[in-house]
Amino acid sequence: MDERRESxxxxxxxxxxxxxxxGAAVVLILVTVFLFGRGDKEAKPAATxxxxxxxxxAATVMPGPQLLNVTPDRETVGRYDKLEWTVELKADYMNxxxxxxxxxxxxxxxxxxxxxxxxxxxxxxxxxxxFAADEIGKWSYQFHLKDKTGESQGDALAFEVTEGASNGWIxxxxxxxxxxxxxxxxxxxxxxxAYPWGVDEWGLDxxxxxxxxxxxxxxxxxxxxxxxxxxxxxxxxxxxLSSYDMRKAARIDELLGSxxxxxxxxxxxxxxxxxxxxxxxxxxxxxxxxxxxxxxxxASEFYTSEEMWKYQENLYRYIIARYGHxxxxxxWDLICEINGTDGWVLGDPAKANEWVTRIHTYFKEHDPYGxxxxxxxxxxxxxxxxxxxxxxxxxxxxxxYSLDYRSYAEDIASRWKYEKPLMIGETxxxxxxxxxHNVLWVTxxxxxxxxxxxxxxxxxxxxxLAQMKxxxxxxxxxxxxxxxxxxxxxxxxxxxxxxxxxxxxxxxxYADWSIPDWADANKDKDGIRTTVQPVxxxxxxxxxxxxxxxxxQYSQGVIDQAAAEQDWSGYDELVFDVHVDxxxxxxxxxxxxxxxxxxxxxxxxxxxxxxxxxKWTTVRVKLDGGKWKNRxxxxxxxxxxxxxxxxxxxxxxxxxxxxxxxxxxxxxxVAKKAPTIEKKTAEAWMMKGTTLSxxxxxxxxxxxxxxxxxxxxxxxxxxxxxxxDPWTGQSLTTTEAKAAGGKLMVTAPDSEKSDLVxxxx
Numbered sequence: 001m002d003e004r005r006e007s008x009x010x011x012x013x014x015x016x017x018x019x020x021x022x023g024a025a026v027v028l029i030l031v032t033v034f035l036f037g038r039g040d041k042e043a044k045p046a047a048t049x050x051x052x053x054x055x056x057x058a059a060t061v062m063p064g065p066q067l068l069n070v071t072p073d074r075e076t077v078g079r080y081d082k083l084e085w086t087v088e089l090k091a092d093y094m095n096x097x098x099x100x101x102x103x104x105x106x107x108x109x110x111x112x113x114x115x116x117x118x119x120x121x122x123x124x125x126x127x128x129x130x131f132a133a134d135e136i137g138k139w140s141y142q143f144h145l146k147d148k149t150g151e152s153q154g155d156a157l158a159f160e161v162t163e164g165a166s167n168g169w170i171x172x173x174x175x176x177x178x179x180x181x182x183x184x185x186x187x188x189x190x191x192x193x194a195y196p197w198g199v200d201e202w203g204l205d206x207x208x209x210x211x212x213x214x215x216x217x218x219x220x221x222x223x224x225x226x227x228x229x230x231x232x233x234x235x236x237x238x239x240x241l242s243s244y245d246m247r248k249a250a251r252i253d254e255l256l257g258s259x260x261x262x263x264x265x266x267x268x269x270x271x272x273x274x275x276x277x278x279x280x281x282x283x284x285x286x287x288x289x290x291x292x293x294x295x296x297x298x299a300s301e302f303y304t305s306e307e308m309w310k311y312q313e314n315l316y317r318y319i320i321a322r323y324g325h326x327x328x329x330x331x332w333d334l335i336c337e338i339n340g341t342d343g344w345v346l347g348d349p350a351k352a353n354e355w356v357t358r359i360h361t362y363f364k365e366h367d368p369y370g371x372x373x374x375x376x377x378x379x380x381x382x383x384x385x386x387x388x389x390x391x392x393x394x395x396x397x398x399x400x401y402s403l404d405y406r407s408y409a410e411d412i413a414s415r416w417k418y419e420k421p422l423m424i425g426e427t428x429x430x431x432x433x434x435x436x437h438n439v440l441w442v443t444x445x446x447x448x449x450x451x452x453x454x455x456x457x458x459x460x461x462x463x464x465l466a467q468m469k470x471x472x473x474x475x476x477x478x479x480x481x482x483x484x485x486x487x488x489x490x491x492x493x494x495x496x497x498x499x500x501x502x503x504x505x506x507x508x509x510y511a512d513w514s515i516p517d518w519a520d521a522n523k524d525k526d527g528i529r530t531t532v533q534p535v536x537x538x539x540x541x542x543x544x545x546x547x548x549x550x551x552x553q554y555s556q557g558v559i560d561q562a563a564a565e566q567d568w569s570g571y572d573e574l575v576f577d578v579h580v581d582x583x584x585x586x587x588x589x590x591x592x593x594x595x596x597x598x599x600x601x602x603x604x605x606x607x608x609x610x611x612x613x614x615k616w617t618t619v620r621v622k623l624d625g626g627k628w629k630n631r632x633x634x635x636x637x638x639x640x641x642x643x644x645x646x647x648x649x650x651x652x653x654x655x656x657x658x659x660x661x662x663x664x665x666x667x668x669x670v671a672k673k674a675p676t677i678e679k680k681t682a683e684a685w686m687m688k689g690t691t692l693s694x695x696x697x698x699x700x701x702x703x704x705x706x707x708x709x710x711x712x713x714x715x716x717x718x719x720x721x722x723x724x725d726p727w728t729g730q731s732l733t734t735t736e737a738k739a740a741g742g743k744l745m746v747t748a749p750d751s752e753k754s755d756l757v758x759x760x761x
Contacts, residue, residue, distance in 0.1 A: 064150030065091035065102070070143050070157070078164025080132050080183065080327050087120060087127040091147040096122035097243055099317060103146040104129065111137030116368050119321040124246030132325040132369070133161040134168060134183055169327045170265055171370055172393060172421055175481040180372075180421055180449050183327075187480045190214035190330075190450025191472045194426060195457040196269070197223035197230065199255060203457055208262040210465040211472025214330055216267040216425070216453055217255060219248075220275065221287050233275055233291060235315050241292040242311055244318060256326045265330030267374070267425070267453070270319065273340035276302050280345040283518060288342070299342035303355035313362065320367050331394065332367070333425065334359050335375040339383060353387040360391055376425050381599040389418045396423040399452065402598020403428070403435040403562070404642045405442040405698065409488070409685055412446040416486065421449035428454040430514045433463040435562070438698070440471045441726055441757060445685040445696035447486045470729040474757070482689045489684035489697075489709035489746075496701070500674040502571070504564055504644070504667040507541035510534050512562040521547040521557030521648070524659065532559060540666040546659035547648060549585065555653040559664060560593065560645025569638040570675020574621040576667035578646065582614030584660045587652065592621045593645040594628075596637030601630040602647060611648070616665070619646075639677075682707040684746065688714075691761070696726070697748055698755035705750040714744035719760050723749050726757045 069088040077083045085106075093102035104120030106129055120129040120143075133139055139161060143154035168183025175181075180188045192214035193207060199217065207215060217223075223230030229247025232238050239245040252268075259266050278288035278299040288299040293308050302308055323329055335356065338344050344352045360373050372393035377383040379400030389395035395418045397411060408424070415422050424443065428436065440451050451471065454460055460468075513532035515522045523529050525548065535542040547557035568574075578590050590609040593602045604627035609619050623638060648662055679700060686695030688711075699707055716739050723732040733749045737760070748756055 192453040259328035273337035276341035303343040424452035484687040484689040505541040550657035556649035595643035714739040
């Protein structure tokens with residue numbers, strides 16, 4: 001062979017090799033720019049560069065990940081307090097939020113020998129690991145790190161735990177399966193309010209000062225208070241799939257710190273219903289388009305998609321790793337109002353229930369602190385979620401169907417069979433001191449594990465907070481770990497005469513009127529809900545609300561009132577007068593709404609009454625045999641008419657319009673002859689224990705003093721009853737009650753109040 005040609009060929013091979021190497025380097029640079037220069041909302045740490053093998057080092061073994069520095073924020077920590085390590089590491093990964101690429105954790109061993117496996121996490125700027133110890137003494141620990149190149153372990157180290165000032169996180173009681181307790185065994189009874197967004201220090205201070213200890217917060221889209229950054233979900237379209245919004249994450253850190261300072265517990269809602277809603281309709285809020293999972297498919301597929309579940313597991317792992325240590329995490333509220341999501345309404349409810357079991361199981365297997373799980377359906381009378389009550393740690397049933405205290409007692413009785421802590425995770429949505437007062441005491445006297453969580457903080461005024469304070473102060477001395485049985489009292493039934501025409505409005509107190517916030521016309525152009533106001537100097541009792549019909553399509557507003565008398569069975573008609581502004585648009589229609597047992601039931605189309613601008617229109621609602629859209633009224637319905645209301649709607653509206661003043665005058669029940677109804681002289685409920693029993697007694701017939709009730713299941717003998725005014729917390733007197741034949745008769749002492757609380761030791 002010609003030496004020159006051989007040399008030329010070698011030179012060409014060298015040149016081609018050099019060109020290929022340069023080309024590979026350019027491709028590598030472009031890929032790196034694409035991956036790390038995409039403008040991601042959250043900065044990610046650059047992956048450690050590994051040397052490319054060359055001809056001379058082809059057999060070289062690539063090094064594994066390295067733990068460069070592990071620094072605790074202290075060497076000694078109080079029990080249940082946060083101990084945080086900052087970790088410097090070297091590993092090969094692209095996404096710090098994907099544990100399949102990089103997995104940081106530690107194994108901690110308690111003085112008792114119990115082993116804890118805790119995951120680390122990336123907080124947007126640094127690697128961290130957080131832990132809260134529940135045992136006093138010397139703990140040992142060792143960090144570990146894994147990436148695609150291998151695994152490594154850190155040195156065996158130790159820290160000391162001393163007695164702290166906290167009782168720890170809350171959990172189902174080890175002694176009374178229907179109650180809650182702190183980790184150290186101290187009794188816990190929740191006093192709650194929903195504060196799902198807009199949380200500020202002043203609001204938390206008001207709740208704490210009023211004795212509140214349980215607050216609902218959403219992983220939602222509406223919280224831009226505090227340091228800001230709360231107006232996205234933790235994993236959102238803005239952050240990207242498999243990445244987390246570090247401003248939202250920091251906002252949750254901030255809130256948990258504020259909660260811990262005040263000894264408040266957070267019910268953390270991981271999936272608010274609107275985050276999983278898109279096309280279900282029915283007036284439900286929808287924010288699926290802001291959910292990162294919308295990149296993978298439809299909202300209706302969320303509960304069944306295995307691809308979505310893979311990313312969910314990473315999200316739940318991150319939530320537990322970053323927040324699970326906090327004693328302020330009271331409840332993992334996994335799903336709020338599951339039947340307000342596409343996967344339930346447009347998908348398969350059975351599959352949605354399977355997802356609930358799956359996410360509950362994940363938290364039970366991966367949360368080392370054992371925070372209780374909870375979830376809910378919406379608060380309609382028909383919303384009874386058997387699967388949720390059986391599966392989750394806490395059995396939560398919302399109540400938006402009735403503010404009558406008897407309905408709460410009936411609900412708790414219907415769920416008592418589940419033998420676990422019972423919750424009412426949402427209720428209220430009105431500012432009503434009397435309703436709130438009654439709800440606090442009746443649920444306590446029937447064995448709920450917490451006061452119902454009032455929706456929401458903005459509806460709780462100073463008078464209601466004062467009632468919260470009286471309630472929380474009273475229950476402080478009660479040990480809820482004692483097992484108790486619920487008892488409902490028997491009482492005498494008497495006949496009560498009523499007038500042939502019964503006014504529903506006395507013109508003195510208008511607090512029983514309300515404006516629901518779900519109706520579009522009930523809000524102004526800025527989304528602020530209107531209010532009901534009395535009309536001054538009117539000849540007959542009259543209220544007014546300004547409604548705005550401006551959606552460009554169908555629009556509706558609702559005004560309703562609590563019924564002064566709930567038994568309507570002796571009346572033939574509900575009658576009231578309606579007036580609209582002279583300048584009101586055409587096409588407004590009035591439709592009466594009744595709430596038997598608290599359940600919405602609106603008149604059918606024949607019951608509609610067209611309204612004429614500038615004129616009064618009388619609306620007559622036939623109670624026996626009338627036509628109703630939701631279901632026919634029965635006589636039993638008429639004996640429990642909790643509210644009534646007026647729906648005003650238009651089938652076509654402009655996009656912009658001024659508010660319209662709607663007036664309602666002289667609502668009254670009318671009968672051909674004066675009716676007589678039957679009522680119990682008093683009602684009472686009691687939780688009967690072996691050491692302490694307690695209960696609440698109430699009457700609808702004026703003063704409670706001198707009225708008696710009887711409880712079954714008592715051993716014959718004499719008992720001392722201590723009475724307290726539940727409005728002020730003032731201790732009143734002590735009386736003696738006697739039991740004979742297994743029946744204990746309790747007689748209320750002389751009092752001007754319509755309700756009292758009592759304890760029996």
